[in-house]
Amino acid sequence: QVQLVESGGGVVLPGRSLRLSCTASGFIFRIYDLHWVRQAPGKGLEWMTGISSDGSHKTYADSVKGRFTISRDNSNNTLFLQLNSLRAGDTAVYYCARGPGGWSFDYWGQGALVTVSS
């Protein structure tokens, strides 16, 4: 069965960096686009970034462009999100999600909580 498992969340000081990982199993990783979506506590969903199946094309929401970087390792079925210059407003649960096409997300991980606080 399809599984996406995020890791790397935690508490981080403002201005510091963090790298999230999303390990996939149960499907052919290298043929799917992948995305990161976040959800601040008690708030709605916010699309962050996406990456094409071969990693050649990356897209970002304006709110994180220049601070967050998406990447993937198709040899190890892993998606990454590098979060730099973190702010309190970046506190959220970060989900990785599979994109089968048409800008929908058919499988999601359980989420990784990132808390930015001094």
Added chain:
Amino acid sequence: QSALTQPPSASGSPGQSVTISCTGTSSDVGGYNYVSWYQQHPGKAPKLMIYEVSKRPSGVPDRFSGSKSGNTASLTVSGLQTEDEADYYCSSYAGSDNLVFGGGTKLTVL
């Protein structure tokens, strides 16, 4: 991009039907047939219920249906069941490799 507009709440009794709206602009909902709907129970990850306006993934009951008219998309849940109580989010492609979500609607089954 601004978030799509959803009503904060909706409700219905078991067996009834309820429709949740999702209003955008001609640059997102009205411009593309890439509207999706997600169901999220408390503490859980979102689940895809509808994609490309009206298509249902395998395993989603046919009680869930989607439609679009102009800049407004809608999710209808027919024959409400207690397990349908959850938050529902719409999303739409907004051009230039961007996706926008709605603010979410809390569906209560009375």
